[in-house]
Amino acid sequence: MSRLKTTDRAYDLVLFGATGFVGTLTAEYLAAHAPEGLRWAIAGRSTSRLEQLRERLADACGAEVGVLRADVADAESLRELARHARVVATTVGPYLTYGEELVAACADAGTDYVDLTGEPEFVDLMYVRHDARARETGARIVHACGFDSIPHDLGAYFTVRQLPEGVPLTVDGFVRSQAMFSGGTFASALNQFARGRHMISAARDRRRHEPRLMGRRAAAPPSAPRFAKEIGAWALPLPTIDPQVVQRSARALERYGPDFRYRHYAAVESLPVALGGVAAVGAIFAAAQLPPARRWLSDRVRPGEGPSAERRAKSWFSVRFVGEGGGRRVFTEVAGGDPGYDETAKMLAESALCLAFDDLPETAGQVTTAVAMGDALTERLRGAGITFRVAATR
Numbered sequence: 001m002s003r004l005k006t007t008d009r010a011y012d013l014v015l016f017g018a019t020g021f022v023g024t025l026t027a028e029y030l031a032a033h034a035p036e037g038l039r040w041a042i043a044g045r046s047t048s049r050l051e052q053l054r055e056r057l058a059d060a061c062g063a064e065v066g067v068l069r070a071d072v073a074d075a076e077s078l079r080e081l082a083r084h085a086r087v088v089a090t091t092v093g094p095y096l097t098y099g100e101e102l103v104a105a106c107a108d109a110g111t112d113y114v115d116l117t118g119e120p121e122f123v124d125l126m127y128v129r130h131d132a133r134a135r136e137t138g139a140r141i142v143h144a145c146g147f148d149s150i151p152h153d154l155g156a157y158f159t160v161r162q163l164p165e166g167v168p169l170t171v172d173g174f175v176r177s178q179a180m181f182s183g184g185t186f187a188s189a190l191n192q193f194a195r196g197r198h199m200i201s202a203a204r205d206r207r208r209h210e211p212r213l214m215g216r217r218a219a220a221p222p223s224a225p226r227f228a229k230e231i232g233a234w235a236l237p238l239p240t241i242d243p244q245v246v247q248r249s250a251r252a253l254e255r256y257g258p259d260f261r262y263r264h265y266a267a268v269e270s271l272p273v274a275l276g277g278v279a280a281v282g283a284i285f286a287a288a289q290l291p292p293a294r295r296w297l298s299d300r301v302r303p304g305e306g307p308s309a310e311r312r313a314k315s316w317f318s319v320r321f322v323g324e325g326g327g328r329r330v331f332t333e334v335a336g337g338d339p340g341y342d343e344t345a346k347m348l349a350e351s352a353l354c355l356a357f358d359d360l361p362e363t364a365g366q367v368t369t370a371v372a373m374g375d376a377l378t379e380r381l382r383g384a385g386i387t388f389r390v391a392a393t394r
Helices: 021-033 047-061 075-084 100-109 120-137 150-160 183-193 196-209 242-252 271-288 291-298 309-313 342-357 369-383
Strands: 011-016 040-044 066-069 085-090 112-115 140-142 169-178 217-219 226-228 233-237 259-268 316-325 328-336 387-393
Touching: 011 021, 011 075, 011 342, 021 040, 021 047, 021 342, 040 047, 047 066, 066 075, 075 085, 075 100, 085 100, 085 342, 100 112, 100 120, 100 140, 112 342, 120 140, 120 196, 140 342, 140 369, 150 169, 150 242, 150 259, 150 316, 150 328, 150 369, 150 387, 169 233, 169 242, 217 242, 242 259, 242 369, 342 369, 369 387
Parallel strands: 011 040, 011 085, 040 066, 085 112, 112 140, 169 259, 217 259
Antiparallel strands: 169 316, 226 233, 233 259, 316 328, 328 387
């Protein structure tokens, strides 16, 4: 690893996709909370829309923001963007469709990269194709820096740190939320449901390229629906990227112990609601296999659109963790406001600022939030209003 010199670049941080719904929320968060002296820019394909956003940010917060034109269809514009920045944050998805050229540009330029993807196939393909180059240049490629998967990855990390060292550990995460899924998340999920064989193939190819874990074990096995007495709710396995991210953190960090297991659930109070949720996911999965039905579903919530500020203000999430090991049992919680939009924008912005300014472990290549930023990002998010707490120990 030899980190390329990036201190002389024009911008500390560039936000790509800034005029989309979540992109604009992220830009507004940065304008309101950026540290003094931050050199940052917004980027996208429409210069006029970017300039309009810059004017709004200046009027609202007095922010001084640069403008860069870049287009996913123009690889050279993305390489130029990466060469101008120390850190690039992108909201432009679905990432499997639009994301690879920017990852490649950042890996080649030694530029740190964060995104909001929840697409396992994309993450696995980027590891196989660009991790080695990122390690050579020192670029940190950090996927899933929104609700997928920061509360779960950092929540499991926070839970593990409350447990004894050097012993086998288990952690179960239980997600509750009252919120509307973002259009980008829904589009990504539909795309992944329709690409099951491709997703399996990408995962197998990644395993062939990953170094074997010697002397330790870290697993995130499939699990069945059950009634979880420890939280008093029905636990339904969640088919998301989050368990894979937690498992990768556990593989990379010895603090997770010699034998670590993570399971990931949605927590539902009522059995009829639980059964309805299983049926709904099954129906969406089946519909995603048929192109006309998939197009119809994708039109229900479009990427780049989102609910009103009033609706978002009523939304919330809570992830409860139950960790065990070495004769100790701990209950922890990560909680916040609207997960799909407001808190996701906050998490992406704070992740980018963390990479740009905080004293972090020396890492490179494709890494998780826990590995790249663990304690520093946890403290940033706490300061930004997201709860990390120990609820009980036994």
